[in-house]
């Protein structure tokens with residue numbers, strides 16, 4: 073991570089090489105791209121559609137001054153590019169690291185939790201082995217041993233094995249390697265919902281393995297941190313300040329309506345929703361994949377590189393914040409709720425400095441999966457706020473049996489305020505076989521580059537993935553500007569390429 077950052081600073085563009093670069097989207101990938109382009113001596117301008125920065129990490133204040141977040145966001149030790157960015161911006165002290173443990177609610181024991189404790193000072197992978205072996209409440213020793221045949225090839229072969237498992241769902245992989253169903257019930261359902269907001273029957277095994285591989289190989293890989301406050305102020309703004317100090321710009325409230333092309337298919341300019349036109353030397357898309365698909369000009373739409381995007385689609389998710397009239401007995405850190413409707417949650421009055429309160433808890437929860445799942449046709453993304461909150465509070469009765477719900481003493485804790493933020497298309501749904509459709513940052517269009525967490529990089533759809541993708545997009549621009557060889561456009565998978573060939577036959 074730091075080597076790539078260094079590359080931008082070490083070879084700044086000469087005056088002749090310097091490019092103006094229009095970046096569409098002010099999420100983490102667009103901001104990271106602009107940051108590294110300005111470090112490299114270029115002139116990036118970020119055009120963000122909304123009046124708030126951050127995209128999926130955006131947040132805004134309500135009339136009470138409370139921050140409403142798009143998502144509960146957790147940073148992992150295994151986020152090298154993100155950590156590097158914090159260091160470069162000199163804001164590392166804004167990360168509030170929690171004790172190195174993974175905490176799960178006990179499915180059959182309301183109000184009880186169990187943790188995998190990673191012993192400090194023990195190198196990887198021994199610290200993970202210790203964490204797994206010392207927890208006796210979730211898996212039996214036999215079950216732990218039966219995980220080994222599936223995980224050993226990952227340790228031995230690394231990324232190539234992980235990539236090859238992308239065609240299999242978690243359940244198919246478990247069957248192939250003879251893993252007992254209880255491992256799914258105890259671990260993989262919770263992991264799948266946390267990593268990609270879907271259940272293991274729909275999730276590609278490569279997602280679970282990618283996370284496990286980082287956690288196994290890096291001593292602090294699975295340690296979690298919370299930002300000390302809202303993301304736009306505490307993370308996005310320092311990136312913007314850096315961009316502006318080094319000659320770039322960030323403009324908000326500037327939705328791009330269409331991409332205008334030259335006769336040779338290169339980008340001529342961007343047409344804004346307000347009727348203005350933007351021209352630059354190079355153009356970077358840092359929009360979510362579902363938006364990019366809508367903006368692709370018709371003469372690009374038959375090209376295999378752009379056609380493969382049809383195979384990627386954002387997954388719905390809902391973020392909930394609940395303010396209570398009192399302090400709940402909550403842990404300082406992230407918790408896997410292991411309930412059917414919820415994924416992870418945290419008491420932000422404990423975990424995050426800006427939201428701290430001694431008097432009352434504020435739980436932030438991720439509601440997933442939201443799309444209809446087997447056995448239930450409920451489409452939660454379309455449900456009313458009341459229905460979603462009601463279902464959430466019912467599930468909380470299991471997590472806080474003596475404090476919330478019918479079993480609570482003195483009527484229990486009351487919700488004083490709640491918010492529901494729907495993201496109908498969030499990170500790309502990593503269902504089996506999607507990896508091969510992820511585009512490279514470099515595109516076949518000479519002056520058009522693709523950022524965004526869905527573009528290919530090894531960190532899936534995540535904040536780290538977004539930062540790395542933005543950085544790789546900046547690298548493509550810099551290499552082209554300096555007339556250096558680039559890594560090239562990633563080969564489009566055969567099924568897409570052949571399909572186009574067949575369509576061309578009259």
Ligand code: FAD
Pocket residue numbers: 096097098099100101102119120121122125126127128129142143144145146147326327328329358359360363389390391438495498499523524525526533534535536537538
């Ligand atoms: P986005 O953040 O989607 O940014 C795209 C930007 O483009 C947006 O600002 C959008 O407004 C803008 N845009 C769109 N169309 C236009 C247009 N026409 N013109 C101009 N601008 C446009 N990741 C983690 O690592 N850890 C977590 O704990 C975690 N939790 C999450 C919880 C939730 C509920 C959600 C939704 C996501 C979570 N993520 C987490 C994922 C993470 O937020 C994303 O992977 C990352 O922020 C994506 O960044 P991006 O720049 O690729 O896309």
